[in-house]
Amino acid sequence: VAAQNCRKRKLNAILDLEEDVCNLQTQKENLRKEHSQCSQSISQIKQKLNNLYSDVFSRLRDDQGRPVNPHQYVIHCSSNGSVFIIPKHLVKSEQKQDTKKEQKQR
Secondary structure, rough: HHHHOOOOOOHHHHHHHHHHHHHHHHHHHHHHHHHHHHHHHHHHHHHHHHHHHHHHHOOOOOOOOOOOOOOEEEEOOOOOOOOOEEEHHHHHHHHHHHHHHHHHHH
C-alpha cells in the first residue's frame, strides 16, 4: 500500500509538472505575440515621430529665411512644455556632462 501511494504521488507530481509546462508554453507564446505587437507599435510610433520631426523642420526658417538643417539642429522639449531648436554639438556636450555626473553619483 505504501509503494502504491508513493507511485500515485509520483504520478500526480508528474502530471502537475506536465500541466505547468503546458501553461508555461502557452504563456511564452502569448508573451511572444505581445512582444511582436509592442515592437510593431514602437516602429509605428518611431515612424510617426520621424514624420513629425521632418514636417517641423520643413517649416522652420532661420533669421535670413533659410530652411533649418535637421542634420545640424535638434528639437528639444523641456519639462515645462517649451520647445527649442538646439545645435547638435551643444546637445552632445550636454549629454557627455550628464553621463559624467551620473558616473560620479554611482
